[in-house]
Amino acid sequence: MLDKEGIAKRIAKEVKNNTYVNLGIGIPTLVANYLHEGINVCFQSENGLLGVGPFPKEYAVDPDTINAGKQTITALPGASSFDSAMSFGMIHSKKIDLTILGAMEVSENGDIANWKIPGKMVKGMGGAMDLVASAKHIIVAMQHVNKAGESKLLAKCDLPLTGKNCVKRIVTELAVIDIAPEGGFVLIERAPGVSIEQIKNATAGKLLISGDIPEMAL
């Protein structure tokens, strides 16, 4: 079973060379720490920066330079800043190659819910509805089950949707799973030490298993 860092480490293997990538808040942010040697990536932050760098040294903190999670960051050499319309213009015109974001629920046809629990929690969608509507490739990073122990991989999302038919791949502490074009969760890899039975038990939606399922190499 993977911890959060492990999930980030596994997702880092999905990031291709010379691509523009948008990272969501939480586990997705950690992916930047595990990129493989020789992988050249430009991170976009949808509040208006291309070329997001590491967190600043204490003496270099700039309140005017933050990421979409409101954390202080740095801009790398070659970075550019822009207004919010241009930022979402580059998202909707499909210039961003990969979006990695968290989710509360994903359905077996690739629907995602991550912005609202009616009557309990309303944070808002921020840029997530834009990103999932237009990204070329979407990977969800999340825990397989919620705090109550219920599966987050469902036949149909119960929570209000963020987007429909958009998720391509899910990486959890238990598995790597793809969304089949005709619907269903295709088991691709197991996390180290995790059995198919464990994954089956944690998946409420239709799990498709064919042949031997390899263990993840991290």
Next chain:
Amino acid sequence: MIHKLVTDAAAAVADITDGSTLMLGGFGLCGIPENCIQAILEKGTTNLTCISNNAGVDDFGIGLLLQQKRVKKMISSYVGENEEFERQLLSGELEVELIPQGTLAFRCMAAGYGMPAIFTPAGVGTEVAVGKESRIFDGKEYLLETAFNADFAIVKAWKGDTDGNLIFKSTARNFNPLMAMAGKITIAEVEELVEPGILDPDQIHTPGIYVHRIFEGKNYEKRIEKRTTSK
């Protein structure tokens, strides 16, 4: 050139009346018009509709207006950092329209470019789409989203001149230039105000024609929401 200079924030917001619709620039607490928010608070203006990506935090930014129940309606994309906001929303005291961040930007942009509406795929198939007209282009569905109509746009820039030209810094730019273009009356507060001719015309982000009032702000706190550093 056309006279835009006002003495301070109080003078800039003097004619904002109860029930006005305001656009307020900023992302989180980054690039927010601190001086004008304080002046509106002191002036006692109430029943406001605020268009702003976020609602500040409990004790800073638009959060200050929320605390004193001055806001009737918020139009935002993300409000997760503000407990008082969430409380007023869940209890039904505050009217809230949550919309995708790109849609917020494009609806400002449309107003600034004189376009009545735009099409966007954000929110298709979600509750955001309910009651909205949609159209298919090249096999993909898009929602029709109308331009905002705000009485005042209140923005914060890094530098400006007395002709109203503005330059923004880093990610403090965010919604500010879009809103500056979109207000019926646009108020700009700047960290540094200079005479015309000092700023390089090639570096101007917002041409002065969009700005009706400008002043140099005071005592910027520039509060940081999440101070993250590396060793």
